[in-house]
Amino acid sequence: MTALINRRSFRIEWGQCDPAGIVFYPQFLIIFDAATGELFARTGLSAADMRREYGIIGMPLVEQGAKFLLPCRFDDEVIIESEAGDWGRASFTVRHRIIKDGQLAVEGFEKRVWAGTDPERPGRIKAKAVPPEIIACLSDSTGATLCRPAH
Amino acid sequence: MTALINRRSFRIEWGQCDPAGIVFYPQFLIIFDAATGELFARTGLSAADMRREYGIIGMPLVEQGAKFLLPCRFDDEVIIESEAGDWGRASFTVRHRIIKDGQLAVEGFEKRVWAGTDPERPGRIKAKAVPPEIIACLSDSTGATLCRPAH
Amino acid sequence: MTALINRRSFRIEWGQCDPAGIVFYPQFLIIFDAATGELFARTGLSAADMRREYGIIGMPLVEQGAKFLLPCRFDDEVIIESEAGDWGRASFTVRHRIIKDGQLAVEGFEKRVWAGTDPERPGRIKAKAVPPEIIACLSDSTGATLCRPAH
Amino acid sequence: MTALINRRSFRIEWGQCDPAGIVFYPQFLIIFDAATGELFARTGLSAADMRREYGIIGMPLVEQGAKFLLPCRFDDEVIIESEAGDWGRASFTVRHRIIKDGQLAVEGFEKRVWAGTDPERPGRIKAKAVPPEIIACLSDSTGATLCRPAH
Numbered sequence: 001m002t003a004l005i006n007r008r009s010f011r012i013e014w015g016q017c018d019p020a021g022i023v024f025y026p027q028f029l030i031i032f033d034a035a036t037g038e039l040f041a042r043t044g045l046s047a048a049d050m051r052r053e054y055g056i057i058g059m060p061l062v063e064q065g066a067k068f069l070l071p072c073r074f075d076d077e078v079i080i081e082s083e084a085g086d087w088g089r090a091s092f093t094v095r096h097r098i099i100k101d102g103q104l105a106v107e108g109f110e111k112r113v114w115a116g117t118d119p120e121r122p123g124r125i126k127a128k129a130v131p132p133e134i135i136a137c138l139s140d141s142t143g144a145t146l147c148r149p150a151h
Numbered sequence: 152m153t154a155l156i157n158r159r160s161f162r163i164e165w166g167q168c169d170p171a172g173i174v175f176y177p178q179f180l181i182i183f184d185a186a187t188g189e190l191f192a193r194t195g196l197s198a199a200d201m202r203r204e205y206g207i208i209g210m211p212l213v214e215q216g217a218k219f220l221l222p223c224r225f226d227d228e229v230i231i232e233s234e235a236g237d238w239g240r241a242s243f244t245v246r247h248r249i250i251k252d253g254q255l256a257v258e259g260f261e262k263r264v265w266a267g268t269d270p271e272r273p274g275r276i277k278a279k280a281v282p283p284e285i286i287a288c289l290s291d292s293t294g295a296t297l298c299r300p301a302h
Numbered sequence: 303m304t305a306l307i308n309r310r311s312f313r314i315e316w317g318q319c320d321p322a323g324i325v326f327y328p329q330f331l332i333i334f335d336a337a338t339g340e341l342f343a344r345t346g347l348s349a350a351d352m353r354r355e356y357g358i359i360g361m362p363l364v365e366q367g368a369k370f371l372l373p374c375r376f377d378d379e380v381i382i383e384s385e386a387g388d389w390g391r392a393s394f395t396v397r398h399r400i401i402k403d404g405q406l407a408v409e410g411f412e413k414r415v416w417a418g419t420d421p422e423r424p425g426r427i428k429a430k431a432v433p434p435e436i437i438a439c440l441s442d443s444t445g446a447t448l449c450r451p452a453h
Numbered sequence: 454m455t456a457l458i459n460r461r462s463f464r465i466e467w468g469q470c471d472p473a474g475i476v477f478y479p480q481f482l483i484i485f486d487a488a489t490g491e492l493f494a495r496t497g498l499s500a501a502d503m504r505r506e507y508g509i510i511g512m513p514l515v516e517q518g519a520k521f522l523l524p525c526r527f528d529d530e531v532i533i534e535s536e537a538g539d540w541g542r543a544s545f546t547v548r549h550r551i552i553k554d555g556q557l558a559v560e561g562f563e564k565r566v567w568a569g570t571d572p573e574r575p576g577r578i579k580a581k582a583v584p585p586e587i588i589a590c591l592s593d594s595t596g597a598t599l600c601r602p603a604h
Contacts, residue, residue, distance in 0.1 A: 013335070013336045013339065014169055014170065014175075014335060014336070014339060014349070014360075015169060015175045015177065015332050015335050015336065017169060017170045018165055018166060018168060018169070018170070018511075019165065019168045019169070019170065019171075019172045019225055019511075020510055020511050020513065021170045022513070024165070024166045024486075025482065025486070025514045025517065026166065026479045026480075026482035026483045026486065027479070029478065029479035029482055030317050030479045033315070033316060033317050033477075033478070033479065034315045034316070034317065037315065037316060037377075046377055047316070047376065047377045048377055057473055058316070058471075058472075058473050060473065060475070060521070060524070061478045061521050062520070062521055063518070063519070063520045063521065064478065064518065064519055065516070065517065065518030065519070066516070066517055066518070067515070067516045068513070068514050068515060068516065071513070071578070074170055074349065075339075075348055075349045075350055125473075125524070164486070164487045164490065165486065165487070165490060165500070165511075166483050166486050166487065169360075170360075171359055171360050171362065173362070175335075176331065176335070176363045176366065177328045177329075177331035177332045177335065178328075180327065180328035180331055181328045181468050184326075184327070184328065184466070184467060184468050185466045185467070185468065188466065188467060188528075197528055198467070198527065198528045199528055208322055209320075209321075209322050209467075211322065211324070211370070211373070212327045212370050213369070213370055214367070214368070214369045214370065215327065215367065215368055216365070216366065216367030216368070217365070217366055217367070218364065218365045219362070219363050219364055219365065222362070222427070225500065226490075226499055226500045226501055276322075276373070316471055316472065316477075317471060317477045317479065319471060319472045320467055320468060320470060320471070320472070321467065321470045321471070321472065321473075321474045321527055323472045326467075326468045328468065376472055
């Protein structure tokens with residue numbers, strides 16, 4: 001079982017860079033967050049679909065980390081690759097790599113939980129089991145497995 | 152009736168500046184948004200108090216604008232002054248000035264509405280009349296008029 | 303002479319939205335800034351090319367404004383249209399429209415200057431005449447006129 | 454030798470929170486970055502002083518990580534505590550803790566390098582030895598040791 005890798009190229013924006021001319025590091029985490037959304041959209045379910053079908057409120061972070069190997073600058077064209085793994089009952093890890101000119105520039109991970117509201121405690125968040133079909137989609141490296149919304 | 156002016160000094164952060172070494176302009180709007188919150192807290196009501204007492208969901212923007220007169224750079228110490236006026240039934244305008252070394256560096260306005268949920272259309276926003284005591288507090292330049300939470 | 307309109311569709315990201323579930327308004331200005339960069343890239347010159355060929359350090363803002371007509375929410379697919387006009391000697395205005403489901407959701411403008419370093423005062427910015435070929439490219443609605451880098 | 458702890462309280466801003474009503478996680482990293490600046494200012498040297506005295510261009514990140522233990526919401530009053538340690542020749546680690554109602558809500562670290570320009574390769578960054586007086590200031594838990602600018 002190999003992971004589906006979502007790959008996208010983009011250009012570094014002016015507003016993502018700092019006075020040293022390189023990406024201000026929290027911007028990479030904003031990029032990672034959006035890339036996780038794009039990876040999960042490869043299931044065939046939009047974020048709204050996922051919330052409605054599975055009663056989740058999102059995928060809050062438990063832990064994250066990143067290493068910065070090469071600086072990225074304004075207007076650099078880079079590639080981001082994202083994949084999910086380490087599937088636990090309610091948690092999983094998304095790994096991201098940012099590649100510039102064929103070299104690894106940044107690598108990071110996000111450990112997240114599949115989270116719904118707690119029916120017994122309104123306003124509180126409760127971890128829920130990740131649906132097996134979500135795991136199946138994101139574990140098919142061909143990208144051919146899709147979850148279809150029920151309606 | 153003169154407006155209450157909320158005044159605060161702060162330093163420009165590294166992450167607010169761009170590769171030209173000056174504040175990336177949308178950062179000023181983020182600063183304005185927070186300054187509006189600080190101005191309204193001068194009523195004596197926290198944001199949570201205001202939401203609970205008046206059933207509002209926030210003060211969404213209708214229009215905004217800003218002029219940039221002098222560049223602000225990393226670690227510059229600046230002052231922001233904010234005041235509300237142009238009170239309509241449900242709308243008002245907050246004006247902000249950022250002052251650097253005694254000179255006006257940025258000025259801007261935010262036209263906002265006092266907005267609650269629409270009881271007849273769940274999930275939709277409806278403009279509501281601004282409570283007169285809120286206007287009274289923010290129109291007392293001494294800052295002595297306060298709205299107290301009912302509990 | 304009609305303006306070249308640069309058009310791009312994108313999805314609203316989770317991190318661009320606030321607790322009311324709608325885009326936090328300064329995020330639209332970040333989107334506008336990037337869209338201006340994309341519009342100018344339609345000249346055929348990258349941001350780096352423009353800096354090198356014309357000795358500019360960027361296009362700093364003098365004034366901006368926006369009107370918010372319809373809320374945009376997480377995962378909404380929207381279109382942004384951008385065009386430049388009001389060409390002065392050293393200044394110009396970029397107008398942006400964000401369209402959701404065929405309706406205008408946000409409109410805004412950015413008045414910017416074409417700015418280089420001041421040879422007589424190191425570290426200071428000086429407005430420069432916008433090169434006529436840049437104006438020509440951005441005034442050709444077909445997008446067929448390009449400025450080619452000299453090397 | 455114990456570390457100087459810089460402590461500051463602040464309120465979570467509306468624009469730092471996401472549609473789930475909690476802080477959008479990259480915002481914590483923006484908070485950490487600013488807090489590192491505040492910690493280093495406890496040496497008595499401003500960011501500009503440090504750049505001028507020591508010829509550095511900044512303190513770029515090599516690695517970072519964070520754990521999210523309790524959600525922080527709009528208008529929550531929280532405390533951030535920051536301290537530097539693990540002093541290597543040119544690198545060090547800043548640890549941050551965000552505390553809410555006396556409980557640890559977020560903890561994170563930033564591994565950074567003390568970096569100047571490379572005299573032999575213009576435009577490139579080179580790690581430099583951290584000045585011993587900087588280490589001395591940040592290792593005095595009383596905060597009484599200061600580095601004074603030479604002019």
